[in-house]
Amino acid sequence: MALLSNVMSGPRKRLARWSASLLPEVVASADMPGDDGQPLWQPDEPDEYCSRCGMGCGPGAALAQGCHLCVNKTLAWDRIVRLGTYHEQLNEWILEMKFARRWTWARWIGRQLAVRLGPMPTHGRVGLCSVPMHLWRRWGRGFNQSDLIARTIAQELDWPLLPVLRRSRYTVPQSTVSAQRRLTNVHESFERIPMDLTGWEIWLVDDVKTTGATLTACAKLLREAGATRIHVAVAAVADPKSETEFLQ
Numbered sequence: 001m002a003l004l005s006n007v008m009s010g011p012r013k014r015l016a017r018w019s020a021s022l023l024p025e026v027v028a029s030a031d032m033p034g035d036d037g038q039p040l041w042q043p044d045e046p047d048e049y050c051s052r053c054g055m056g057c058g059p060g061a062a063l064a065q066g067c068h069l070c071v072n073k074t075l076a077w078d079r080i081v082r083l084g085t086y087h088e089q090l091n092e093w094i095l096e097m098k099f100a101r102r103w104t105w106a107r108w109i110g111r112q113l114a115v116r117l118g119p120m121p122t123h124g125r126v127g128l129c130s131v132p133m134h135l136w137r138r139w140g141r142g143f144n145q146s147d148l149i150a151r152t153i154a155q156e157l158d159w160p161l162l163p164v165l166r167r168s169r170y171t172v173p174q175s176t177v178s179a180q181r182r183l184t185n186v187h188e189s190f191e192r193i194p195m196d197l198t199g200w201e202i203w204l205v206d207d208v209k210t211t212g213a214t215l216t217a218c219a220k221l222l223r224e225a226g227a228t229r230i231h232v233a234v235a236a237v238a239d240p241k242s243e244t245e246f247l248q
């Protein structure tokens with residue numbers, strides 16, 4: 001426990017603060033009203049999507065066992081929380097975050113997710129784990145947006161961020177391969193560090209869920225590490241059959 005609680009302490013914490021100070025601060029405008037005085041966009045309510053697969057299904061259409069798309073499928077996680085679908089305003093903010101260095105969108109997304117994940121369960125232990133990014137891609141972008149989102153949630157809820165997973169192999173962006181090949185593309189591209197998660201409830205954090213192949217690969221490793229329950233927290237869920245452009 002001492003090791004886990006000190007993951008971001010000492011020199012690493014000071015280095016993270018110093019790195020952040022070098023990046024330009026961008027003011028998120030999500031809370032600003034549009035021309036009609038209404039908010040530009042608002043996160044979905046929990047009953048607007050399926051709590052198993054995350055697909056939109058309309059109020060009351062999904063049961064605890066899932067929706068018509070997932071009720072007969074075995075998923076690698078227990079529950080998913082999303083802010084919205086990958087279109088309209090939300091996808092623009094996510095693209096800005098990833099490709100225009102608007103990294104402060106990650107903080108905003110993290111705060112929005114944090115209020116939807118809490119409170120702390122009354123039994124067991126709960127922690128966060130972000131989907132890792134290969135060192136080459138992280139070097140090119142300068143940050144891992146999923147990790148920034150997870151760090152904000154960790155700060156908001158005072159939950160530990162557990163560095164359980166790492167990327168062991170570079171893979172081409174999921175957006176460049178077909179939906180059918182995405183599971184193969186990420187197969188064995190992740191590995192876990194030795195850590196016993198027995199009794200832990202883990203929230204796996206990513207920016208976008210499309211086919212779920214990446215999240216499935218990560219969730220299986222968390223299960224192998226002993227996690228009792230695994231949930232997913234994402235900013236957006238994209239329809240894998242849509243033509244919506246999704247870039248990694």
Ligand SMILES: [Zn+2]
Nearest residue numbers: 050053067070
């Ligand atoms: Zn479903």
